[in-house]
Amino acid sequence: xxxxxxxxxxxxxxxxxxxxxxxxxxxxxxxxxxxxxxxxxxxxxxxxxxxxxxxxxxxxxxxxxxxxxxxxxxxxxxxxxxxxxxxxxxxxxxxxxxxxxxxxxxxxxxxxxx
Numbered sequence: 001x002x003x004x005x006x007x008x009x010x011x012x013x014x015x016x017x018x019x020x021x022x023x024x025x026x027x028x029x030x031x032x033x034x035x036x037x038x039x040x041x042x043x044x045x046x047x048x049x050x051x052x053x054x055x056x057x058x059x060x061x062x063x064x065x066x067x068x069x070x071x072x073x074x075x076x077x078x079x080x081x082x083x084x085x086x087x088x089x090x091x092x093x094x095x096x097x098x099x100x101x102x103x104x105x106x107x108x109x110x111x112x113x114x
Contacts, residue, residue, distance in 0.1 A: 005067045006103040012064040013101070015057040016088040022050035023085040057082050068100055 026049075029042020058079060065075040078095070081087035095101050 002103070008060065008063045008067050009101050009103050012057075012060040013092055015053065015060045016092040019050070019053045019057045019082060020086045020089045022046060022053045026050045027085060054082055057088060064101070068102075070100060074100065 025046035026043065029040075029044075029046045032039045032042045061075060061078045061082075064070075065078065070078070074095075078091050081091040092101075
């Protein structure tokens, strides 16, 4: 299970970062669309990219929550963090500091035999 755990965790971290970067692109595109240039190209490019990364992040939250056995509250917070810009980065850092993204299993106490 450790290989799956590592892969899902790595994909989650990449998705959290990519989703935040796509937010930056989308916000810049919206500024260009509604600001003085009046150019929609940024929104046309970053809108679908951000949408796809938003969905990927949500799916990966559910996967990583399952393999790491997150609480329902932690999972809900992680999902909610996809909505505000850059909150996925904040959540990823918070979860990492608390050991919620550790890829190694905690050491188990030896069980006496006999």
